[in-house]
Amino acid sequence: MELKFRLLTLDDVPAIRTLSDSMDMRNDPKIGETAERIINDPVCDLYGAFAEGILVGVGGLRMLTSQYAWIEDVRVHGEYQRMGVGTGIFNYGEELARKKNCTLVAYQTVTENKGSCRIGENLGFKRSHEMTAFYIRQERAPAQEKDTSTLEPLPPEEALSLLKKMPRAPTEEICIGWAYRPLVASIFDDNPDMNFFVVKDTLALEVRRRGVTAGDIQYVNVIIYGNEENVLPLLEEMRRRNRNTEWIFCLVPGPLVSVLEGTDFTYGRVWNGEKNIVALFKKHL
Ligand SMILES: CC(C)(COP(=O)(O)OP(=O)(O)OC[C@H]1O[C@@H](n2cnc3c(N)ncnc32)[C@H](O)[C@@H]1OP(=O)(O)O)[C@@H](O)C(=O)NCCC(=O)NCCS
Structure with a gap:
């Protein structure tokens, strides 16, 4: 054709x-x-x-x-x-x-999308960074109730420089939920829906996802990297910040997956019932 x-x-x-x-x-x-x-x-x-x-x-x-x-x-x-x-x-x-x-071209796909993974392999893209998605559906607090978190967001430049020193930190891209972005602070500047939080040697990126037409917050992605010991406390803070949101998705790299297992977060699943794992495919030009 x-x-x-x-x-x-x-x-x-x-x-x-x-x-x-x-x-x-x-x-x-x-x-x-x-x-x-x-x-x-x-x-x-x-x-x-x-x-x-x-x-x-x-x-x-x-x-x-x-x-x-x-x-x-x-x-x-x-x-x-x-x-x-x-x-x-x-x-x-x-x-x-x-x-x-x-000099670089990349895309993201879920690992169960055999077609887009195959295309990446055929065209010489390298499969790298993978994040596993979990979710929770929580009872929404009434709109007038403010968040109860005491954590303050950090400026992107500071957060990304702290990230570099964290255990098993990503070195080139960071997951933003259903996509990845290079570790360039200016990409995150002036975006009120993307905020970084750090507890000791663990980082959370909170990404508020808005509806296409109405612009209201539909769900929140929380992406976590760093030390397993701080993952759950950090996630708890993120839930406090987003008490008015029903759906929270948490994405973690492989070594942190076991921390989420057995909590009240559930594995995200794709259309065929398999786990929702988002992979980066990347090619140097
Ligand atoms: C994924 C998608 C883009 C693939 O497009 P396509 O035109 O069907 O793919 P191609 O015909 O170019 O196929 C390329 C390769 O993938 C394989 N492939 C395509 N769909 C596949 C499937 N569902 N399962 C297994 N392999 C598949 C083909 O067999 C071919 O492999 P080969 O080179 O070894 O023969 C298309 O199915 C689509 O639009 N899906 C819905 C949206 C989507 O998933 N977008 C991509 C997000 S990253």
Whole structure:
């Protein structure tokens, strides 16, 4: 099947919605609902793959820094999967990154997504950083009740410099929930929904996730690195800070997984019932 690629514009939104409607539940958030916002985002290019004029796949290339590009929002039309479209979408993202003089291109996927893992292997991406997701559904405190945590957020630069000295600290990227970001403080500056907290030699990154249209907080991701001894106290503080939020997801690296087991947090599961483990795939250009 011959594929033609080009950047998408607002004129393509109806075709993107058709593609979105053709997909199963692995289209979250629905690309038909987010496309307009992505097209208007100055640091992300949304591009499409066309077969005989039909939009059969989309992908987004986000510039995280001037040299680090991130492929996201990959979706292949439900009737065109397993025909090479996904491979073409990731490959075109890499080409775009090269044109922008990037030295790194990366993406994130859950390890159960055999298609996107296979594509990464085929295209020479290296699978690295993995985080396991847990969640808790808590009874929401009434809106007027303030949080009871005494922890104060740290400026990103200070937090990331402390992170470097923590046990088994990540050295190049940090997980932000369902994606990764390079350890560059400016990426986190001026983002009120991303806050760092440190207890001794353990760090938590709190990421508040908002709904696509209403902008209200839907759930909170808490990403934890460091010493196992401080994980649960830190998590308790994060729950105190987010008492008005029903769903809290906690993501931890392999060595901290056992700390969460047996607590009132439950393993996150993906569509096939397997554990929700998010992996980084990365390629030096
Ligand atoms: C994942 C997805 C992008 C793959 O796209 P695709 O066009 O079906 O993939 P391709 O046809 O290019 O397949 C590439 C390889 O993956 C394999 N593959 C694709 N889907 C697979 C599946 N569900 N299970 C196992 N292997 C799969 C193919 O067999 C092929 O392997 P090969 O090179 O050894 O023959 C597509 O299924 C999709 O849009 N899924 C929903 C959204 C999503 O998961 N996005 C990616 C988030 S990172």
